[in-house]
Amino acid sequence: MNRQLLTGNxxxxxxxxxxxxxxxxxxxxxxxxxxxxxxAQWVARGELAARLVTMDSEHSMLxxxxxxxxxxxxxxxxxxxxxxxxxFEMLYTLAGWRVPLVLVNVSRALSAPITLEPxxxxxxxxxxxxxLQLHAESCQEVLDSVLMAYRLAEHPDVLLPALVNLDxxxxxxxxxxxxxxxxxxxxxxxxxxxxxHARFSASHAMAQGVAVLGxxxxxxxxxxxxxxxxxxxxxxxxxxAEFEHHFGRRYGSVExxxxxxxxxxxxxxxxxSTVGRAAVSRLRRQGEKxxxxxxxxxxxxxxxxxxxxxxxxxxxxxxxxxxxxxxGGILFAEVASALRARTAxxxxxxxSGLGGRRFRPEEFDQxxxxxxxxxxxxxxxxxxxxxxxxxxxxxxxxxQIAHPDTVETG
Amino acid sequence: MQTRREIYQSIKQIPREEYLAAGTGxxxxxxxxxxxxxxxxxxxxxxxxxxxxxxxxxxxxFPFSPFRSSWLYTAMASAPAGAxxxxxxxxxxxxxGKLPKNDDLKVVVVTGDGAAHGIGxxxxxxxxxxxxxxxxxxxxxxxxxxxxxxxxxxxxLGSRTTTTPxxxxxxxxxxxxxxxxxxLWRAQHPAFIATVSPAYPLDLLDKVGRADxxxxxxxxxxxxxxxxxxxxxxxDSVEVAKLAVDxxxxxxxxxxxxxxxxxxxxxxxHPVEDYLTRQARYRHLFEPARQEDxxxxxxxxxxxxxxxxxxxxx
Numbered sequence: 001m002n003r004q005l006l007t008g009n010x011x012x013x014x015x016x017x018x019x020x021x022x023x024x025x026x027x028x029x030x031x032x033x034x035x036x037x038x039x040a041q042w043v044a045r046g047e048l049a050a051r052l053v054t055m056d057s058e059h060s061m062l063x064x065x066x067x068x069x070x071x072x073x074x075x076x077x078x079x080x081x082x083x084x085x086x087x088f089e090m091l092y093t094l095a096g097w098r099v100p101l102v103l104v105n106v107s108r109a110l111s112a113p114i115t116l117e118p119x120x121x122x123x124x125x126x127x128x129x130x131x132l133q134l135h136a137e138s139c140q141e142v143l144d145s146v147l148m149a150y151r152l153a154e155h156p157d158v159l160l161p162a163l164v165n166l167d168x169x170x171x172x173x174x175x176x177x178x179x180x181x182x183x184x185x186x187x188x189x190x191x192x193x194x195x196x197h198a199r200f201s202a203s204h205a206m207a208q209g210v211a212v213l214g215x216x217x218x219x220x221x222x223x224x225x226x227x228x229x230x231x232x233x234x235x236x237x238x239x240x241a242e243f244e245h246h247f248g249r250r251y252g253s254v255e256x257x258x259x260x261x262x263x264x265x266x267x268x269x270x271x272x273s274t275v276g277r278a279a280v281s282r283l284r285r286q287g288e289k290x291x292x293x294x295x296x297x298x299x300x301x302x303x304x305x306x307x308x309x310x311x312x313x314x315x316x317x318x319x320x321x322x323x324x325x326x327x328g329g330i331l332f333a334e335v336a337s338a339l340r341a342r343t344a345x346x347x348x349x350x351x352s353g354l355g356g357r358r359f360r361p362e363e364f365d366q367x368x369x370x371x372x373x374x375x376x377x378x379x380x381x382x383x384x385x386x387x388x389x390x391x392x393x394x395x396x397x398x399x400q401i402a403h404p405d406t407v408e409t410g
Numbered sequence: 411m412q413t414r415r416e417i418y419q420s421i422k423q424i425p426r427e428e429y430l431a432a433g434t435g436x437x438x439x440x441x442x443x444x445x446x447x448x449x450x451x452x453x454x455x456x457x458x459x460x461x462x463x464x465x466x467x468x469x470x471x472f473p474f475s476p477f478r479s480s481w482l483y484t485a486m487a488s489a490p491a492g493a494x495x496x497x498x499x500x501x502x503x504x505x506x507g508k509l510p511k512n513d514d515l516k517v518v519v520v521t522g523d524g525a526a527h528g529i530g531x532x533x534x535x536x537x538x539x540x541x542x543x544x545x546x547x548x549x550x551x552x553x554x555x556x557x558x559x560x561x562x563x564x565x566x567l568g569s570r571t572t573t574t575p576x577x578x579x580x581x582x583x584x585x586x587x588x589x590x591x592x593x594l595w596r597a598q599h600p601a602f603i604a605t606v607s608p609a610y611p612l613d614l615l616d617k618v619g620r621a622d623x624x625x626x627x628x629x630x631x632x633x634x635x636x637x638x639x640x641x642x643x644x645x646d647s648v649e650v651a652k653l654a655v656d657x658x659x660x661x662x663x664x665x666x667x668x669x670x671x672x673x674x675x676x677x678x679x680h681p682v683e684d685y686l687t688r689q690a691r692y693r694h695l696f697e698p699a700r701q702e703d704x705x706x707x708x709x710x711x712x713x714x715x716x717x718x719x720x721x722x723x724x
Binding site: 022023025051053055056057059060061063064065066067068069070071072073075089090093194200201202203204205206207208209210211212213217398399401402 | 455456458460467468470471472473474475477478479480481482483484485487488489490491492493494495496498499500501502503506508509512513514515532533535536540
């Protein structure tokens, strides 16, 4: 296996190259630019058989990326910070198109004040859009995550776009030894993309991104995305095992360090987890029974793994490299939601009213019953998606009109 | 006067096939929809429409689409970038042998004037700059029609919109001149630009048919008479669109190969007032008192335009 000293950005570009992406819409922004520069060099030299197009903005870049993926190409793109937010509208749109492209975000704090160095307010702002999110700690993990992200996104049970995050500067510009897997091994792990669900051609008419009228249809499609994201959790485990089989490296939805006998746990994400590991080792030498839990898969959120690994600890600290102004740490709230609070009232989660969907009186009866149940079993952080049988039937009839050949009748 | 048409000489040559089904949610008498229907006939069904937010968004409402072929709703600002992604992906898939050549599509952006003149202009100019091989169909109803007729940069001087109301302090309504989108595009020398009208179907079809032979950006602006916004009866929509041409307000022209040619020049120009008086959006220019300054300005703008057009070499 070929091992090279690569920056995080170069590792991201290598991930795209080894995935044999076909289309790369691009727009520069610090600290991401080295990714598209590397890809542009390879395309220009004929080392990567892809088309790279420089766009007029990240908004256009994401639109072109999504439209190309909807036509059937394997697409890669990258951005950072202000650029990610400039294209923000299209993140939701692309997720709704169900196009399995991969977007690398190189984290950088948001203006104002303007700065270049990283935090995670940019990528976490995108957490609700419908992109899967993988957050990398090392340059090796950046490359590996890009490959895994394509497998995950393109899986027929998932079909959502995926975002791979790496920290600007601390990872983007730091050289680490990176094993470059041989192309034939990558092809065995990640076969060429042949979409069945999304492709435009003269002989295959398709309407994508059409308007819906009424909350039930809107809700139906959003719930489909939620179910697909939930399905990505077990799919990720399967893919991680396959990845290990091919390349000898294993990635979980979360990663523990010195966790087995830890009484206290620090929760972190991304490249600064390396600093956290060193601190844990130092504190261990001083007699602290402490460990570290690194969050890697942030969407879908691995409630179960987090709850399991934090259960029974004496105390847990969450370090957020972001601030939701007026609230606090974003990951703190997310981790808290994964833990079943035994002392506080049990907390349960419902989704309703999407796209103007009406609340039905019987939903509150169901919620009341669920509260009694939660009092007994402590509740669960996974959201319950409220939808009536009659609504489902109305949407099913529309689906049958839209896809008479695939939706069963009766 | 008319320039010689090359493909469509007679109304009988207009394809009978309907690729855009009737019964959509659009307003009765929509000039933009009629122009799009004609446009589609000239291009044929191997076409994908890439829509920017606007009136035409309501053509495809789940689970129905009136289009024989494909449709992608993007966002308000970036339909040309969507066209870029589709065009590139089709080229890539054909080159890689994943898509047969005869499965190729013509890529058409559909946009209103609100998006075309403002939020979508950057993406449009960028697509022209890159030489993207696509069609661009702008239905220009001279306001943000879908949201209830607010002023856009395409709203003409003296027209009333819901955000340029006529009050004692603002008697003329819109006080700015219509932004010249044709000239903004022309600065970058795309393959083809044309203005068209639903009231001149042969002119429209012939332009699309001739543009179809070219590679590169092929851009069209159709005046889109808008019964609810303009305050005309749906049945009179085409007639009002025709008056826009016959008064000289809406010049039918094209840019190709470095030259601008006017394809329909009225033998005798009707007074601009003949066009204005047919529409409620200009009623305040006549009632309760005639606003002579605005009316003269509108007529002299048209006169100056055509004087310039006559003096410039074709």
